[in-house]
Amino acid sequence: xxxxxxxxxxxxxxxxxxxxxxxxxxxxxxxxxxxxxxxxxxxxxxxxxxxxxxxxxxxxxxxxxxxxxxxxxxxxxxxxxxxxxxxxxxxxxxxxxxxxxxxxxxxxxxxxxxxxxxxxxxxxxxxxxxxxxxxxxxxxxxxxxxxxxxxxxxxxxxxxxxxxxxxxxxxxxxxxxxxxxxxxxxxxxxxxxxxxxxxxxxxxxxxxxxxxxxxxxxxxxxxxxxxxxxxxxxxxxxxxxxxxxxxxxxxxxxxxxxxxxxxxxxxxxxxxxxxxxxxxxxxxxxxxxxx
Amino acid sequence: xxxxxxxxxxxxxxxxxxxxxxxxxxxxxxxxxxxxxxxxxxxxxxxxxxxxxxxxxxxxxxxxxxxxxxxxxxxxxxxxxxxxxxxxxxxxxxxxxxxxxxxxxxxxxxxxxxxxxxxxxxxxxxxxxxxxxxxxxxxxxxxxxxxxxxxxxxxxxxxxxxxxxxxxxxxxxxxxxxxxxxxxxxxxxxxxxxxxxxxxxxxxxxxxxxxxxxxxxxxxxxxxxxxxxxxxxxxxxxxxxxxxxxxxxxxxxxxxxxxxxxxxxxxxxxxxxxxxxxxxxxxxxxxxxxxxxxxxxxxxxxxxxxxxxxxxxxxxxxxxxxxxxxxxxxxxxxxxxxxxxxxxxxxxxxxxxxxxxxxxxxxxxxxxxxx
Numbered sequence: 001x002x003x004x005x006x007x008x009x010x011x012x013x014x015x016x017x018x019x020x021x022x023x024x025x026x027x028x029x030x031x032x033x034x035x036x037x038x039x040x041x042x043x044x045x046x047x048x049x050x051x052x053x054x055x056x057x058x059x060x061x062x063x064x065x066x067x068x069x070x071x072x073x074x075x076x077x078x079x080x081x082x083x084x085x086x087x088x089x090x091x092x093x094x095x096x097x098x099x100x101x102x103x104x105x106x107x108x109x110x111x112x113x114x115x116x117x118x119x120x121x122x123x124x125x126x127x128x129x130x131x132x133x134x135x136x137x138x139x140x141x142x143x144x145x146x147x148x149x150x151x152x153x154x155x156x157x158x159x160x161x162x163x164x165x166x167x168x169x170x171x172x173x174x175x176x177x178x179x180x181x182x183x184x185x186x187x188x189x190x191x192x193x194x195x196x197x198x199x200x201x202x203x204x205x206x207x208x209x210x211x212x213x214x215x216x217x218x219x220x221x222x223x224x225x226x227x228x229x230x231x232x233x234x235x236x237x238x239x240x241x242x243x244x245x246x247x248x249x250x251x252x253x254x255x256x257x258x259x260x261x262x263x264x265x266x267x268x269x270x271x272x273x274x275x276x277x278x279x280x281x282x283x284x285x286x287x288x289x290x291x
Numbered sequence: 292x293x294x295x296x297x298x299x300x301x302x303x304x305x306x307x308x309x310x311x312x313x314x315x316x317x318x319x320x321x322x323x324x325x326x327x328x329x330x331x332x333x334x335x336x337x338x339x340x341x342x343x344x345x346x347x348x349x350x351x352x353x354x355x356x357x358x359x360x361x362x363x364x365x366x367x368x369x370x371x372x373x374x375x376x377x378x379x380x381x382x383x384x385x386x387x388x389x390x391x392x393x394x395x396x397x398x399x400x401x402x403x404x405x406x407x408x409x410x411x412x413x414x415x416x417x418x419x420x421x422x423x424x425x426x427x428x429x430x431x432x433x434x435x436x437x438x439x440x441x442x443x444x445x446x447x448x449x450x451x452x453x454x455x456x457x458x459x460x461x462x463x464x465x466x467x468x469x470x471x472x473x474x475x476x477x478x479x480x481x482x483x484x485x486x487x488x489x490x491x492x493x494x495x496x497x498x499x500x501x502x503x504x505x506x507x508x509x510x511x512x513x514x515x516x517x518x519x520x521x522x523x524x525x526x527x528x529x530x531x532x533x534x535x536x537x538x539x540x541x542x543x544x545x546x547x548x549x550x551x552x553x554x555x556x557x558x559x560x561x562x563x564x565x566x567x568x569x570x571x572x573x574x575x576x577x578x579x580x581x582x583x584x585x586x587x588x589x590x591x592x593x594x595x596x597x598x599x600x601x602x603x604x605x606x607x608x609x610x611x612x613x614x615x616x617x618x619x620x621x622x623x624x625x626x627x628x629x630x631x632x633x634x635x636x637x638x639x640x641x642x643x644x645x646x647x648x649x650x651x652x653x654x655x656x657x658x659x660x661x662x
Contacts, residue, residue: 001496004525008492116326117589118513120545129524136526211489212517212545216324220487255493260482261456263493 003135005256006249011141011210013248014148018203019225020232020240021155022196028235029172029192032092035099036077037200038222039106044070044201045208045217046114049121059124066205067198074197077102078190110215121208144206151202152241155195159237168192224251231271233281242282247271312355313348313613315340315603316375316384318368318396319410321360324487324513328388328590332410333358335588335596336385338579343600349607361387365395372396376403382613383407383603386424388592390416391458397421406619408602410595412535413462417642423619425642427599428632429558431459431535432466435509437556437648438532439470442505447530451480451503453494453518455510460486463509463534479503486510489517495525505530512536512590516545523549530554538591543656551655556648558632559594560658561587573631598630602644 022037047069051062081098090098125140159165171178171188179185203221211217224247232243250270255263274282317336320329333356340354348354357379359371368387375381376399383406386393390411397416400407400423407424409416412431417424442450452467454460460483468478479501482494498506508518508531515536522531533555536542540561543550562568564587565577576597580588588594606622607613625644628635635644650661 001500005492005496008490008496012490012492111322116322116324117541118516118545120516120541127520127524129526131526136524138524207489214324216487217489252490252493256496257493260484260494260497264485 001135001256004137005252007137007141007145009249009252010145010245011248012251013245014145014152015203015207015221015244016225016228016247017152017241017244018148018199018206019221020229020244021152021199021237023226023229024232024235024237024240025192025196025199027229028237029168030189032082032095033099034196035096035222035226036103036106037196037225038218038220039103039110040070040074040197040200040218041204041207041221042110042213042215042218043073043106044197044204045121045213046110046204046215047201048205048208049114049119049213053119053121063205066201070197070201071194074194075190077197078193082193083186083189107215107219114213114215116215118212118214121213123209125209127209140209144210147206148202151199155199156237164188164191227268227271231274231281233283236281236283239281239283246274246282312353313350313607314355314357314379314381315600316372316379316381316405317356317358318361318371318375318384318392319358319387320363320389321358323363325363325388325511328512328592329360329363331588331590332385332388332592332596334580334584335576335593336600337596338576338583339597339600339604342579343604349604350611350613354604356385357381361389361392363389363392365389365392368392368396369399372399376400376405381405382607382615383618385410385596385599385603387411388595393424394419397424400424404615404619406603406606406615406622408599408622410592410599413459414466415458415462421642425602425622425637426644427602427630427635428595429645429648430643431463433646433648434535434556435463435466436470437650438507438554439467439474439476441554441556441650442471442476442532443474445530447476447504449477449479449501449503450505450507450532451482451498451501452478452507452509453482453484453491453498453522454508455486455514456483457486457511459511460509464507467507467509484510484514486514488514491518491521492525495522495527498522499525499527503529505532507532509534510536512539512542515539515542519546519553520549528552537651537653539589540587541589543653548656550653553653554650554661556650557591558645558648559591560651561591563587570631572629576631594631598632598635601630602628602635 019037026032026034044066048062048066051057123140125143127140129136129138167183168188171183171185175185228243228247229240232239251267254266319332320326340356344353361368361371386407386409388410390413393409393411394416401421408427414430414432452464454464480498531553533553535557537555538557538560565574565581568574568577605625605628606618609621610617623637626636632645637644651658652661
């Protein structure tokens, strides 16, 4: 039973982590809070659904096109909404409102485009349980964990080993100095939103066969991803990963060993407790100095 | 110019006042997460209204359905009902499929003495002593009782409960515990989840650790597909005693073979095409539904809407008057009136009209009726 619950907890945890990563990346790059992460996840799932189920395109094409599409959507969000607002003198709180507005817009857009029901996404890696010894394991759960971890590793390598990643990190520390050094700051800002959207979309594609696809699928996950990002250390990439995994594990284990009736209460209480001992999260938060 | 505009306005107000039709109100979810079921309810009602109008209407007048969206929210339901009874002055109302919304609107309905036939299945809103409320479907207590009866006959002794922690799930699970307790069936675990949640690893791990002979799942239709699938993925192969929502074609589509060995009690099913309905009345209804909407109803609420209109029509015909109090008394006196759900008799039963259900079992992705 333990292994089954561990895998279940990790499956949830990696998806929370993918969403949390977006929150943290954006905060670190620009000190902004966003509330569209859950809706990027939902859009990713719906785009994949349209390509894979409705248009019957091959899986590889589906994944590539979906990720490209969400990359562009994330980029456009920054270029059309966030960037111009900042230029006109909007502060972080105005950006919060703008993203909440965008979130409602995307949910309603999805309802009008695809409908209000839950759509069934066929399993890619097999959803029939396998008996391994005394444990039953669902292959797709294992695959979700593996793929999500690989994506996080790729993100880590990109941010630390590539020129562009280094430029993004530099720009997030000091925009002006980075600009003086010849780093294309507007590009790195747009890129941050695009990567955040892609991370959420990966979560959406992974989750689609398990949860089904619906216009409201991102709402709950977004809240938990946000909590994971805060507890992990808001703005810290690795904190978001740890926070997400922790959240998924606490949620699943508490509903098994304590009570499923109060799963969410226990999980959030545990996270509060963590915050009391580590007020800025598990790993160091990157606090952006406001000029 | 202004006076001409005013004149047009006055004329129009005049024609609305004089519109000679029997107005039947409707409130239910037409947008939002349960919109599909709500639209099915409305579409079913509209087909009945069309049929009645083809045969000359009621009291010599055409029937018109005035519909409002309650957005699944009790607050909206109250606002919409207020408009129906105070502004539109409807003769009768077809109520939401959300029991909580009918409960919220009930005081207004009573105050304005407007006979209302609701589609929600929770027993509660007919247990408050309201005089103007009726139901066009069997209540969920009936379905739960039938499942307990089945479990007893199959000599099942250890059952786990999995319920949604909303009104529907809580009431159903409570009833199940009560009835099962009387029959000496042991409930070895009781788990719950939030409507819309999609991860049940913890709950099902606990259920598996109790090694039950059957699992009782009580939740609304949109959760059942995911629940059933994950229960099987957790390694459970045994019998599932399920909620009425297993009639939804969507559940079978999502759960696939995981839905095999599910048993549930309900009034009716939705066949894959109209010709496959056994009952001629249902066949004719489904043919009309399919012709109009180019698809089968996504929810059995279509049946409930259709029956609701005919119950109201029968009341109006029996009362032979637009007087709402007389219509209410006439509905109360309906006996052995045939609808899609079976035979309705309301006399002395606090608004309940149906007290029998059918058993269905899912095997190889298909429904079969069992005794």
